[in-house]
Amino acid sequence: MKKEMTCIVCPIGCQMTIEEKADGTYEVTGNTCKRGPKYAINEMTNPTRVIPTTVVIKNAMLPRLPVKTAEPIPKGQIFDAMAVINQVVVEAPIKTGDVVIKDLLGLGIDVVATRTMDKC
C-alpha cells in the first residue's frame, strides 16, 4: 500500500510517499531529513502528537501558564489528556521546563511549563 503524506515534524512540510512492503517494512521517499521516515512510519502504526495548551497559574502576571507534553502522546488520548491538564492549578514562580504533571495518563510522559513566570 502506498500513501502520500506531508511531514509535520517541522514547518518545511516535506511531501513524502510511504509504501508498505510485502515483508511488513516501510519505504519512505520525499523526506529531507531522517525525522521524516520516523514520522511516516509512526503515522501508519501509532500516530502521536505533542499537545501545547495552558494551565491555571496563581500569583503571576498572567492567569494562564503555557505547557506542553514533553513527548508526543497517542492521538486517541488527546482529549483524555486535556481533561487531566485542565484540572491543574499551579503557583508562580515557575521556570520553563518545570514538570507540571508527572506521568500523564500513565504514559510515562510529563507535562512541562513552556515559559518562565515570576511571582507578582
Place this chain on the structure above:
Amino acid sequence: MIYDVVILGGGPAGLAAAVEAKNGGAENVLILERDRELGGILNQCIHNGFGLHTFNEELTGPEYAERYIQKVKDLNIPYMLDTMVLDMHDNGDLKAIHVINEENGYMIIEAKAVILTMGCRERTSGAIGIPGYRPSGVFTAGTAQRFINMEGFMPGKEVVILGSGDIGLIMARRMTLEGAHVQAVCELMPYSNGLVRNIVQCLDDYDIPLKLSHTITFIHGKDRLEGVTVAKVDEKLKVIPGTEEYIPCDTLLLSVGLIPENEITRNAGVVMDNRTNGAIVGELRQTSMPGVFACGNVVHVHDLVDFVSEEAVLAGKGAAKFIKGELDNEITFTTTNGDGIGYVVPQQVAMKNVEDKVTFYMRVRQVFKDKVVNAYIGDQLIATKKEKKLLPAEMVNFKIAKDILAQYPAGEIRFVVEEAK
C-alpha cells in the same frame, strides 16, 4: 545620552537584531517595546514548531522567545517596556525617536542607527467589509489566541473561521482542544493560505472541514453573533447564487491576513514597496534612509519565525557596520518579481557588504507543481531553485552564492517561475 542603535519593537526580530548589533560592536543598544514584556507575538503562540532550523529542536513560541530574551539579558542590553514609539525623524547624523511611557511621559531618544522591528497586525473584518451586523462574537484569530492562551477567556462555543491563514488553523485546533466545536474554516481562494502541516495537524486531526472557494456573505445577530451565511465562489471570486448556507454559531474568527505595521516608517519618509507593504531594503536590511534598518514582519510577512531571526541578524550586522562607517552604499543589483512571483526581498544588493551569499525571500502568486524558480540577470540564467510544490503560503528562500553574483558588474536580478528543464 546618545545611543548607537535603538530598536523599535521587542519581538523576535528586535531581540535577534539587538544581540547581533551588540556582538557586531555597537556599544549602546536600546530596545523599545510598547507591551508589558519582550517577545512580541510569540508570547501568545503557545504551539510547538518554532526553532527547528535555528536551535535544531522543536520549541513553542514562548520558549523560542525566552532563548532570545536570555541572550539580550546576558549581554546586558537595556530595554524599556510599556514604552510606545510615536515617531522617528532623521536629523542628519542622528535619528530622533519620540516615545511615551507612564514613568517618564514624553521623551526624545537620539540614536546613530535605528532598526525598525514593529512586526505586523491583523486585518480586521472592517477592512474586508462583510455585510451584516457587527455583534459581539467576531474576533480576529490573533485576538482570540491572546484571550485563550494568555488571559484565559474562551470567546465562544460554536465557531466558524474565515480565512485559512496559519493563525486561523492553529486557533481551530486550540478552540477544539478547549471544548468548542469548530464547524468549518472557509477560505476564499481555491488553496489554503496556511502551511500544509497546520492543515494536517489542526484540521484533519480533528475532522474540521476546510471549505475552499467559500466566503461569508452575511453576519447575523444584533447583540451576540447568531450565525453566518456561507457561500461558494467561482474562479473570479464572485459568489455563486444558490450556494448559500446558514451556519449557526456564536463566534467568528477572522484569519484574513497580516499587514506590516509601518506608520512610523511612512511618516519618517522611508521609501516603501507596495508589493510587501514594507520598506525597500538592501542585503543588510538598510532602508532608503541612511542609518535606518528594518527586519522581520515589518518588512514582509514571514510564516516562520526562524527566517525572522535570520533576517534580524543581517539588520543587526548592518547597523553595527553603519556606526563604524563600514557600510557600503553603492547599490550593485536591484531585484524584481517576474512571472508567478509576488515580491522579492531584498529589493537591492550592495555587493561590497555581502559575505558569502545573499538569501532572497519571495512568495509565489499561486500554487505551482513541479516548477522551478529561475533567477536571471538580463537574459542570463544565473541560478535555479527546484521545488516540488510552490505555495503562496510558504515563503521561498533562494540562496545565491557571492561568487555567482560577482560575475556580473551590475543590473537587475529577476525571479520567475518556469517549467523545469
